[in-house]
Amino acid sequence: MNRSSVEFHANLATGEAALGEQQRVAGAMRAFTREIGALSALRLESCVHCGMCADACHFYIATEDPQYTPVLKVEPFKQAFKREAGAFAPFFRWFALKPQVTADELERWQHLLFDSCNMCGRCSLICPMGIDVAELIEQARRGLFEAGLAPKELYEKAAHQRRTGQPEDSSEPYRDRLLAIGRQFKVEMPIDKPQAEVMLTVPRTDIEHYPAAVAALARVMAHLKADCTFRSDGLIAENYGYYAGGRAWQREISLRLIEQARACKAKVLIVPECGHAYSALRWEAAELIGKPLPFKVRHITEYLAEALDGGRLKLRSADLGVTAFHDPCQLVRKGGVTSAPRRLLHAMGIEPRETTRHIGFNVCCGGGGGVLDIERAAPLRHRVVEEKFHEIDATGARTFLTSCSDCRRTFDDGKQHFNWQQTPRSLLELVAEHLQGG
Amino acid sequence: MDLVDFARGPALKVAFVIFFIGVVWRLVNVLLLRHKRNLSEPRRSVGASVWGGLKAMGSRSWPHPEFIKRTITGEALGYSYHIGLFIVILLFAPHIIFFGSFIGMRWPALPNGLVTIFAVITVTLFVAVLFRRLAHPVLRRLSNFDDFFSWFVVALLLVTGLMATAHVGAPYPTILGLHILSFDLLLIWYPFGKLMHAFYIFPTRAVDGYLLTRKGAPS
Amino acid sequence: MARPELQPTIGELLDRQGVSRRSFVKYCTAMASLLALPPHAARAMAEQLRAARRPSVIYLSFQECTGCLESLTRSFAPTIENLIFNVVSLDYDDTLMAAAGSQAEEAREQAMRANYGKYLLVVDGAVPTGDGGVYHCAAGRTGLDILTDCAKGAAAIVCVGTCASFGGLPFADPNPTGARAISTLVPGKPVVNVSGCPPIPEVIAGTLLQYVTSGRVPDLDEHLRPTVFFGNSIHDRCYRRPFYDQGKFAKTFDDEGARNGWCLYELGCKGPTTYNACATIKWNNAVSFPIQSGHPCLGCAEPDFWDRGSFYSPIPSPRWGKAGEVSPAQAAAIAAGAAVAGAAIGVGSVLLGRRRIERHQQEPKSQSGKGNEE
Secondary structure, eight states: OOGGGSOOOSOTTTOOOOOOHHHHHHHHHHHHHHHOOHHHHHHHHHOOOOOGGGGGOHHHHHHOOGGGOGGGGGHHHHHHHHHHTSTTHHHHHHTTSSOOOOHHHHHHHHIIIIITOOOOOHHHHHOTTOOOHHHHHHHHHHHHHHTTOSOHHHHHHHHHHHHHSSSSOOSSOHHHHHHHHHHHHTOOOOBOOSSOSEEEOBOHHHHHHOHHHHHHHHHHHHHTTOOEEEOGGGOBOOOHHHHHTOHHHHHHHHHHHHHHHHHTTOSEEEEOSOHHHHIIIIIIHHHHHTSOOSSEEEEHHHHHHHHHHTTSOOBOOOOOSSEEEEOOTTTTTTTOOOSHHHHHHHHTTOOOOOOSSOGGGOOOOSOTTTGGGOGGGHHHHHHHHHHHHHHHHHHTOSEEEESOHHHHHHHHHHHHHHTOSOOEEEHHHHHHHTBTTO | OOHHHHHHTHHHHHHHHHHHHHHHHHHHHHHTSOOOOOOSOOSSOHHHHHHHHHHHHHHTTSOOHHHHHHHHHHHHHHHHHHHHHHHHHHSBHHHHHHHHHHHTOOOOOBOHHHHHHHHHHHHHHHHHHHHHHHHSHHHHHHOOHHHHHHHHHHHHHHHHHHHHHHTOSSOHHHHHHHHHHHHHHHHHHGGGSGGGHHHHHHHHHHHHHHHHHHTTOOO | OOOGGGSOBHHHHHHHHTOOHHHHHHHHHHHHHHTTOOTTHHHHHHHHHHHSBOOEEEEEEOBOOSHHHHHHTTOBTTBHHIIIIIIOEEEEETTTOSOOHHHHHHHHHHHHHHTTTTEEEEEESBEEOGGGGTTSEETTEEHHHHHHHHHHTEEEEEEESHHHHHOHHHHSTTOTTOEEOGGGTSTTSOEEEEOSSSOOHHHHHHHHHHHHHHSSOOOBOTTSOBHHHHSSBHHHHOTTHHHHHHTOBOOSTTSHHHHTTOBOGGGTOOGGGOBOSTTTTOBTTTTBOTTTTTOOOOOTTSTTGGGSSOTTSOTTSOBOSTTOBOOHHHHHHHHHHHHHHHHHHHHHHHHHHHHHHHHHHHSOOOTTTHHHHO
16 A cells, blocks of 8 residues: 555644654554553464464455454554563664564554454454454554544544544434434434433434434334433444544543433443444443443343343244344454344244354454445455355345444445345344334 | 583573573563453353353364364464474473473383374474465465574474484484584573463463453353 | 514414414404404405504503403403414503513613604503692603603504593593593594493404504594494494383383383483494403493493483483582472562563553654644
8 A cells, every 4th residue: 555545634623734754653652552451462472473363354365465464463563562561672672673663654554454454353263372363453553543544534533523422514413313213203212311221322324324223223112111312412322433543532432422321320321233332332431431331231132132031022023034144243253242133033033044154253244343434445345245245145045134234334335336136134123123012 | 511411501501591581571571561450341250251261271272163164274284283292392201301300200201213203294394384384475474583483493403303313414412412402592592482372372362261251252 | 672674474473373374364354343344354454464563562551440451351352362462562561561660661662762653552541630740650750741752653542441532530520630631632643542431342452453454543433433333322233222212211220121121211321322332342252231231321431421410310311510410399499590580570671661651651742643632
């Protein structure tokens, strides 16, 4: 990747010139070193360069290009560790055993850390040393962010979301859009109740592209007679700070939701069909704010499966023919939401025809982790999603479901590109359509 | 003092000391870095997570079935030469005497002829491993000095050992001296290179097994 | 003694004694096989030997125990009488000769004068060089002086025994007399080492015979030993070698393995690192050799064999200093000490690393970085 194709965005807020090279390196080193701890050190020290992580990565599998080897994406972070805080750091510096991180290198790594990684965590499962490579990549992204090298799209959306609560300007605020969807689908949107048991959030992707899914969420919650509410000041589930690698921003964006949940004394915060939002809130928010969350975070499928078990939710059976289900990486592989989607399917009489690789080992859609937003990554993303299409086609499924709107969007995008005959559908929408007595 | 006496005497002692200093130094350096607390609500209990960590120590020894097709060459090569190394290192009578004298016990050996066969196979695998590292695009891209030097140190040990057995190159005491010297070199290099993975492999697996199980995720 | 050219050839001597040509050829065949020469060499050897004149031999003894000479006197092929009377002209040996005192010294000086540049000097024992060489004196002269004097006119020097060859016991740590191997004291002279404590008698005799036959120094290994006798290790020619290969070892001197005649490697046998002919020529007219008698090889034909720890510690045992083998307790103590040192360094390096991390955190955030960070 040549330099001109890398989008520099140093400072949108003030319109100043891009960061100088020195400042880039200093920023990266600041973030890298902050990420160094016993855990990351153990992981960075353990790698034996066996190269197996490449065989888990859909970007490598689709392209056979060695630069997409997951652990290679971590290289600048590793350099920082070895030179600054590793056991033999002085030797690494004196004898240049690991070269210093350079601005040029960081620029080249932007493509590797952002365009070609969904942080899907498949590499973490193949590693014979047990290294969580995906987490290292997440940490490495933070270095690029502070070097001013987060891809423009992610950076802009993160900045916008941090400032306004929504990742981009819309003709009308998302709050109004939400209410409009309620009117359109004839479902009441509970909003800004001062107090509620359950706080709901909504993916921007759904608001923009899949309003039916938003309506489905409200419909299902109403059916369960749940004491729930959306909050205008904490509506959007996605966390672009997480995508962009802006640790502080990620924290602030999460904090916005946390504060709203606190304000309405919610006991449960529902993450809708959005995988990375789940990771950010379920597993990372508490660590970022430095204390446990005063509420539980549940994915909508988890919440519904619990309701199913408690007898509060009864579903009619659905006749969809052969059905395949795509396990979103952040929910299943990294999030542990493994049985909930299948319990819901089972309740509707659907036994999914599994793809050859599923549950924890499914091949990722290729769009998560912000990749979908990066325009220049589209060709690469298409090669990856093609892989997935073949797998789904091989099941002979007539219906194709998933429970993450980013996956859905990625598939839709790929569908257009390849003229794929399947249409990805939302599990939540399916549930909403099959409520017993609903 | 001739080569053998130097190699198994002062050189060995120095190497032994460097080995222990280096290994502990490196481990302590990892252990004492900042520890992060896990504040998110766990999906599984501490007990279950610990068990998950313990399980991962073993289960990562073999890839999940989903991955085997793509990694079988690496697995097969890796496993065979590791097994070969273990047999040659731990079940050859002179080695048992050597290592045994550090811990005050000896254990049964394999016939030398058999060990020699294993050593020849292991050397062959080592050559194959090197070729693979040079030929496989991913491995070539990943490889650095450490990978090649660590290979060299172990290969040197294997080759000098075989030369001593086969009596080629130089009189036996000279080759034996070189063989022991190359072991000294291995001890000295050990803490500084990737050979350290023997110390890291189980803790790393356990930690990530624990953390993934804590989230209810597959490990 | 007569001048060499006036000496009868060995053939003339044999004829005079009525030794038949046939039995001489037979003898030479035996010698040739001992020297590992091809069969056709025996006849050539017989011719050469018959035509050769007996060289004058001067035998000096320094720091030694006479074991080597005792060994030589038990040579069966050639027998010592045969060697002394037929093959060489032993003109001086203070142990064997009838003469003593000034008479003996005179004989030596006469032989040296008569055969200057041609006589063979055989040395038994190391020569002390400490404190002016006072630890060995004979006839009012130091050993070093005698050696230097005798070496001057010698055609070659044959060192008999490990003491002469490598210093041996007198040279062993702490070597209070400053004993040294002969080869280090006679610069420029061809030296042949016939090591062993003692050397195999046939090897001593055979080496002398070979010199007489060929008139030159034989092929030598890196320790100046004739490769014909010292070319293989005891281990390589040991009849117990199959047990080594099978991994069958005697663990103690009275266990089943020992009774079954298994390999003595684990009992400290130095066969693999010792080059000598014990396993082939054996001792006492090929009756036995130490391993055959159930005892590990001590490695007596190798340099420094006294200083290599216990005779009973196996070859692969670590040797951590003069005390010899490492004990598990000692190894553990050293490891623990190193670990503590490593831990201390580790703590230091972590502190250093953490300081560097801190420093990176405090780097002033640049103006233009603000948009990214605040």
